[in-house]
Amino acid sequence: MQYLSQLNDAVRFLRGHIGDPPDVSLVLGSGLGAAFASQVESERLNYSEIPHFPVSSVVGHAGQLAWGRHRGTRFCALMGRVHLYEGLEPRRVVFAVRALAMWGCRNFLITNAAGAVNREMAPGQLMLITDHINLQGANPLEGDNYDDLGQRFPDMSDPYHPDLRRLALQCARQLGIELRQGVYIAVRGPSYETPAEIRMCRTLGADAVGMSTVPEVIALNHMKRRVAGISCLTNMAAGILDQPLVHDEVLQVTERVKEDFARLVLSWTERMGA
Numbered sequence: 001m002q003y004l005s006q007l008n009d010a011v012r013f014l015r016g017h018i019g020d021p022p023d024v025s026l027v028l029g030s031g032l033g034a035a036f037a038s039q040v041e042s043e044r045l046n047y048s049e050i051p052h053f054p055v056s057s058v059v060g061h062a063g064q065l066a067w068g069r070h071r072g073t074r075f076c077a078l079m080g081r082v083h084l085y086e087g088l089e090p091r092r093v094v095f096a097v098r099a100l101a102m103w104g105c106r107n108f109l110i111t112n113a114a115g116a117v118n119r120e121m122a123p124g125q126l127m128l129i130t131d132h133i134n135l136q137g138a139n140p141l142e143g144d145n146y147d148d149l150g151q152r153f154p155d156m157s158d159p160y161h162p163d164l165r166r167l168a169l170q171c172a173r174q175l176g177i178e179l180r181q182g183v184y185i186a187v188r189g190p191s192y193e194t195p196a197e198i199r200m201c202r203t204l205g206a207d208a209v210g211m212s213t214v215p216e217v218i219a220l221n222h223m224k225r226r227v228a229g230i231s232c233l234t235n236m237a238a239g240i241l242d243q244p245l246v247h248d249e250v251l252q253v254t255e256r257v258k259e260d261f262a263r264l265v266l267s268w269t270e271r272m273g274a
Contacts, residue, residue: 073273
């Protein structure tokens with residue numbers, strides 16, 4: 001019950017410092033938080049100031065909770081996240097999104113930087129996640145189930161809510177932004193995948209590969225929250241091009257596409273509020 005107690009501590013803090021929960025919650029991955037923050041006015045708290053929030057150790061993850069209003073829509077945004085490869089337990093990885101859901105947030109957009117597995121996709125494109133494959137060898141629902149959070153065996157038939165996906169596609173069309181659609185496969189990391197592993201991912205039906213997102217999506221579906229997901233494709237996965245993979249490339253490509261990414265997320269946020 002200590003986990004529930006810690007979540008309640010975090011929720012009391014959020015209510016005391018911010019007030020009512022926002023209309024929309026965002027989870028912004030590698031380098032993507034800065035792209036969003038540059039387009040909106042917001043107040044911020046460091047994760048270290050919020051009771052029990054885990055703090056990321058990865059470059060490109062600011063470790064801040066931002067909140068504000070965009071054209072009438074109240075939002076909050078997790079600027080960066082923690083990962084399984086940082087040595088945390090699965091339930092710690094999803095602590096922040098669970099706290100936001102307990103606070104009262106019902107609609108989430110989760111973003112990440114990912115490698116393109118599908119040869120028809122390219123770095124710099126955005127991909128709407130339609131489904132996922134969990135190869136992380138872990139699940140945030142492991143261990144005792146907390147009935148206050150959700151049922152023991154939650155349905156995962158539609159982990160990425162169809163209505164939220166349709167809205168993202170509508171926003172992209174109106175903005176003239178190409179938004180591909182595909183399946184995201186999550187691996188544990190932190191090493192990048194081998195060419196043989198990428199061939200396996202492609203055989204399994206994946207279009208993009210990354211090291212995050214799936215734990216949060218599982219936890220939020222467990223709590224019956226609505227989720228959408230967008231990947232920023234920052235590189236071709238291992239073995240597709242004859243060149244090594246480096247994290248700096250991820251951040252560089254994110255910088256290049258940040259304007260389209262921010263426009264799409266802001267449009268989606270505005271429409272969700274309406």
